[in-house]
Amino acid sequence: MTEFKRIPPAHAHSLLEEGAVLVDVRDQQTFAANHIPGAQHLDNLSIADFIAKADLDKPLIVVCYHGNSSQSAAAYLVGQGFSDVYSMDGGFELWRNTYPDETAQSATE
Structure with a gap:
């Protein structure tokens, strides 16, 4: 079975530029x-x-x-058949500090 990999925001940024899918498991609000x-x-x-x-x-x-819950979610997704899964160390908080101009808000529903 494939295991997920832990990566820093810079590696995640590179993967996103190459077309990786990004999922956020924080609460909806x-x-x-x-x-x-x-x-x-x-x-x-x-x-x-x-x-x-x-x-x-x-x-x-x-x-x-912060990069903790994403590890559990990544392991679950590997178990569901995903073959190339990454958990971003530091989570959204580290991303926001690293790339402050690369965040967005959802439109109000």
Whole structure:
């Protein structure tokens, strides 16, 4: 079985430029307030649909608040058949400090 890899924001940034998929597992309200552009929010309600529609061989980066919860989510996604999974160390907080101009807010619903 493939294991996920832990990577710093700079490596995640490079993978995103190459077309990797980014999922954010923080709560919906926090995600809506600020997230990495292009990220998809994943929670217990949306994960099954995401897995059903995903390209399991495309690089997948998981991000959370500080890089802890993303490791559990990354391990789960590996178990669901994803072959190239990454957990971003430092989470969104480190991304925001590293790339302060590369965050976005969701449109109000």
